[in-house]
Amino acid sequence: MNYKFNETLLTIPPSASLAVSEKAKRLKAEGIDVITLATGEPDFDTPDAARIAGIAGIAGGHTHYNAALGLPALRQRIARKLCEENGIDASEENIILTPGGKYAVYEAIRTFITPGKAEEVMILNPAWVSYGPIVMAAGGIPVNVELSFETHYKITREALDSAVSKQTRAVIVNYPNNPTGCILSQEEAEILADFALAHDLILISDEIYERITYDKKQSVSLASLPQIADRVITLNGFSKAAAMTGWRLGYACAPKEVIGKMSILSQHTISCLSQFSMEAALAALDCQEDIARMVASYDARRSFFVKGLNDIPGVTCLVPQGAFYAWAKVDLAGKDSFEIADYLLDEARVAVVPGDSYGKGGSRCIRMSFATAEADLREALDRMRAAICKINGSSEVRK
Template sequence: MVNKLDDSIVNSKVQSIGPSASSSLNDKAMKLRAEGKKIVNLTIGEPNFDTPKRVKEAAYKSIELGFTHYVPSSGVNTLKESIADKFLKENNIAFNPAEEIIVTPGGKFAIYLAIITFLEEGDEVLVLDPSWVSYKPLVQLSGAKPVPIPLYYDDNFKITREKLEENVTNNTKMIILNSPNNPTGRVFTEKEVGIINQFVLDYNILAISDEIYEDIVYDDVKNISLASDPAVKENIITINGFSKSYAMTGWRLGYIGANKNLVKEMVKVQQHLVSCATSFAQYAAVEAFACKDEVYAMVEDYKKRRDFLVTALNSIPGIECRSPEGTFYAFAKVEYNGMNSEEFSQYIFENAGVLVTPGAAYNNNECIRLSFAASMEELKEGVENLRKLLI
């Protein structure tokens, strides 16, 4: 008789992680809606705009022209050249497109590629909390250990050298940074960038700089790329992609800019894991960089939604919300009947039909994350439902 498989068959590293909270909640919302239930879904980080027309047309043309086969693992030359040009003009970083750019199947994979290439058992990785839900699980899958650096709502998640120093050990090999930040909406100040870069230099560690939301900023705020400082450029792995800025989430296209010696090693891993990112999507993505007007229009619409949502949330007793400087997320502090973020999120879901992501998913149990990458109509409905329940 054959014994039934049990959990022992699963890799222990996989057993150590849980599912993505934001993806799981969005799956839940879609399932409930498919069942005919009325749900206001403010969980998912996906633009509710269509991909720019010229990008779609370029994809159709690429397929018709037969660009449907393998391409070099590091990416299509024309796209890598466009990415390098973008880095130089918009981020003040000079990369050689032939040796220092990789096109990846999504920004999330780009982060994992950097992690899996350079980390191993016993290494430690500093992660600023609150942090995106996937950073720590991706580190754990490599066998390394994520080490949190707590930041706090009450001082607007300010970064100081003292906070960065708290958990450094001889095993610290990397730090993961995200600006504009998911979930807080914070953008690093020039002073904070200087503090971070000096810290990276002093300890000679690698830094992953996740800048996927860089175009989605408000009120004359501008994101500063860490690698724009030549002194620290060789230590920085800059991650970006097309999902958020260009409403291309389903295209699964990200990219990396880094020192050629780092890129050489990451390309080896990409060759074995995925061969290359989708060929015709890469040819089409070249057109995205010419779609700045569409990006500006999206950001202007997000700003209107942000202003509405933040004002509305602050008018509800028990909720405090700063205006995010970037991204399309509001990270609101909740003080209601002694509930933590998970309890409060469940309460408003069950009684108001509003689905949000509890801050606990980002290692902050006093806040909730609300995505305003939703229509104004849905935001108004969600706020009204909350007002009826909480006031």
């Protein structure tokens, strides 16, 4: 049959990180020893209290339809969390639950973008690989704002002004950032606020990694700035901080009028989330000690892994301030990031994600997750050092 597919879907590329992970899985299935650093998934189990709450919900028969906005008790608890931890003035009516953070991104964009009007959404690069495709799926046009490795991807007004147009409707902001590990400073938050006010824009702030930060630093939540609180949609969830990737639980916080429009999408697409999953999420919000232990473990791995990468001749790795990714630029005989990733998989049997998947700011860069067993990380360092030095002509640790 000659299928006539949605033309937008024909132009959307597959996820680069998932593609690398799938290739690594195929090699493993063939008996090849591959270390996978491509997947952005915590290597911890969901905290016991959250799992027990979910099981109790199932046992109690909490398996029926729920409200499209989500469980009221969970929405109240999320609002309290945002007030206490993020400085965001929120109540239950400002919260909607979504099936994972990805759908929260889609709902937020779809709420403000009208297909067929060539409306644009700015994306700060390097950026998570799904933002651009989600904008396209929602009927918008993604516009990349290229930031620089050399300046540690600092946001400038000049970079923002170079990408805005009369068709711009929103800006997607992601901090702590996937893939770079950068966090949002107060200075950069003020730049974004002034820019949004000057051009009458919505700011979509994806803060899924906000509980995973290091060195006693914290990323600024944009909605905590009172002058732009009414134009910020804060997105978050439970996948990363609470190791609940498979539970598929995300949420959005926005003005009541915005939540009402997002709810219409939920009613006609997903209907609702499972009650027992939301009860697990409610318990997870109070698992502070579990989350602190996870972050402490990531921090320890971050220290030796980033140092190990920077000790390899030809590799320059930024020190991540948040999330659990190492983002490194690799000088390897003029190879681009896709060639570097292929070489490391073929020669070192280490799977990494090519930086160009995250935009032009990722040229010659690779992303590696250190939410991986310490033994695997140390072995990956040894393998990558040997493979890179094989081309660069040195086996000595860089001083």
